Amino acid sequence: MSYRVNSEFKSDLKKFGIAEQWNECFHCGNCTAVCPLTENGFLFPRQGIRVMQMGLKEKLATYVDPWLCYYCGECSETCPREANPAELMMTLRRYLTSVYDWTGLSKKIYTSKWWEFGSIIIIALLIIVGFLIYLPLKSGADAMVNQSGSVMINSLVEGISAGQFVRIIEIGDWTMAIIVAALLISNILNMFYKVILSDNAVKVPFGTYFTEFWRLIYNFATQAKFSKCDDRNYWVGHLLLMTGYSIMFALVVIALPLFQIEEIVPWYNWQRLLGYYATFGILFFLIQVTIGRIKKQDTKLKFSHPSDWLFIIMLALTTITGILVHIFRLNGMVEATYYLYIAHLAVLVPMIVIEVPFSKWSHLAYRPFAVYFSRLKKAAVKKIEYQRELAPAI
């Protein structure tokens, strides 16, 4: 099968990236040679640049390699033509996210600021308006402070009990989680179809799906592949973020009735310890990348797409509002706690609903699956080579 070239593809791709020097590449292969992650069969980033230059769209859809790159930036630093291969891999990841997303929203959000900010603002407004109309602040809420002087957060709303309030929030959480999961899973199935099933050159042996499955879990939990990049500071920051965020997500979705309780328990209780760890992990990462993106000295943080900044801003706002809710509660500031709680949800919900299935955060699913799929492909190729070896010489 031969792929059709397309000279227009480059301009389509421009909106997904910041740097555009990829045409400078003359395929010396320095980037591939210097990359600590490249291996036989996955010769990125040079091959990716070539496929992009030629505009082989169908080939790109089957191309899993950009997800195997963790953007250490060494290729861009080594490139004698300053073609910026690392930023291309980043751009291809954004592009591929839009390819896997069957709703088409991802492409709109990545390529149009109106869609990007508009969708977030609309969801935020819905939350705020919905809260103020249906869950208004109770009159006489000033009294909702317990003996230790902290705000009883579940008892601030007019007309419903604390138990009912937690239930409403919990139902909302689960609804959101299920919608996001459904979108992500369908996108991953789409990715699986494109990467594995539609690539005629690859026939994966059935057993391999099971024997390689452990990689998916292992890479999600440890990001072992990321750790092979030469600069491990960034991996540490990212691991803190990933574990912190996962813990926080589990606390507010699965364990909400145990986490969001009326009493403020002593600091050594598990809820607070986990909460503090998560906050620390997220803050650490946020500070690390914000400084990096402003300084623009580190190659991997030099080029910031609007979606990169939006991600940082949303996460920072969520964290800051979360911390403020906690502080106001501790100090018995009832009204401030109520409004900050709304603000917290008004940032958190659009962040998860938009970022996770359609934008930057989708990589939490695509990356480990890409490692899994790449192993499947490699096993298939090995089997073909093995059969070739067995075939009688003609």
Added chain:
Amino acid sequence: MKEPKIGVYICWCGTNISHMVDVKAITEEIGDMPNIKVSRNYKYMCSDPGQDLIISDIKKHKLNRIVVAACSPRIHELTFRKAIENAGLNPYLFEMANIREQVSWVHTDIEAATEKAKSLVIAAISKVTHHEELERRTVDINPATLIIGGGITGMTAALDIAESGFKVYLIERDNKLGGVVSKVDLTFPYMSSAQQLIKSLINKVSNNKNIEVFFNTKIKEINGYVGNFETKLKLQKKARELKFGNMILATGLKPTDPESIHEIGYGRLPDVVTALEFEQMLIKGNIKTKAGKEPNNILIVHCVGSRNEKYNPYCSRTCCMTALKYSNQIRSALPKTSIYHAYSDMRAFGKGCEEFYSQTGRKNAVFLMYDQKNDIPTLRRAGKNDRCNIIAHMYEKLSGEDIEIPADIVILMISMEAHENVKQVAHAAGVSICSNGFFMEKHPKLDPIATTTDGVYIAGTCQSPKDIPDSVSQARAAAARILTSISVGKVEIELTTAVVNEDICGACHTCINVCPYSAISFDEEKKVSVVNEVICKGCGTCSSACPTGAISARHFTDKQILSQIEGLLAVSNKLSEKLEMEEV
């Protein structure tokens, strides 16, 4: 013949020779031989003190034969001849033995190398014993010049010579001047107009009184030699005889016949055009398919007929940059059209060309590399759903993918070949043709303008594929060479030529048929062969072919060569015996 008094000089060449050849032993051994009056060795024979040594010995010992054993005669034969002449001796009473390139540089065994060097020296001594005095001669130069080819090269050279006040006959086989450049729209890399360039040249040539242009004319035969050539032109009304002292061949190029490359579909698919056909579209400002539509996709196929063993093994040098020029012109004329280049290597060596390549690369053209060795892109008619006229298939080398390229117009960057008249002109002018069909230069590096025939110069694409600056440089260089020879007015002719002993010539014409330079003619009155000493290069082909021994090469007579061989064998017989012993 006077009794030979021979001086032998062995050069050390610093350590170049002396590290491998025992020069002192040879000097001593040679000194004992008969007729040797002086035998010396010296660090650098070619240096002034070295030459002075020879001169003072000639005067002191009344030497009448000199042998120098040193480097190749190509390097220093003339140096020593001049020294000997300064000492009052005829320069031809000299022989050189090459014991550097042929001995010290190529051997590793000192003893064997010394033996070999000795045998070469003795061979030279044996030969020089039979050398005769030869007298130098000069001929006058006719200041008129003949230039064949009225393209940019021929016209530039013609103007340089004519503007110095000398007559130029400019021969053009077509009915107008301008050549291939007149069929081109813009030039690379600065995108200046080729039309303006060539039109102003044509104007200057037409208005120059010293230039006489002959249209629709071909050269059949040229007689004579440097300084005094002549040719007869058959014009429409009357015959015309031209006399001239020098000539420049500027016959130009011919594009390869694209139909000979069948994968590429020229003639089979309507919208496959050659570069020159596309230039016509550009000149008219009308880039359209045969059906009259604006093309959405244009594919430019590079190296069609070049760098391919099946067609022409060489690079045509201008096509890469011409293709980039098209890329730029298409981009400005049709901003939305996709441009694809199927290339096999990009060569941007000229001034401003690499910059031109980088700039063009940024103007949204896709460069696709094919493997010239086994896969020229193949073209087929597109299907209904392809939304284009032609589909090209190729293996893209850098990505390792089989790809298809949509195209509405395909431009073939056809290779440059020497013009088909080259053989005829080469025969008439007495110059050689290289394996690729172009005129052969005298020396590929040191003298790419001259040919082995004195007074005949080559310039432009008849020598090898070239762009305009290179062709014009060669044209002006050739003109400068000719103006030099006109200003000297006389030319010295080589004396090592063939000579006929009329008494024993059998009039068999053998020598006339074998002479590669057409230097021998037949005297119908005397019924003997006559050698034109100006044209003869002294190659000796005639003297070895002559059945009666009537014709011999001066300075390389049978006697001289046989004695040289005897001298060589005297030592080498001993040497081979010794080598056989070692092998046993």
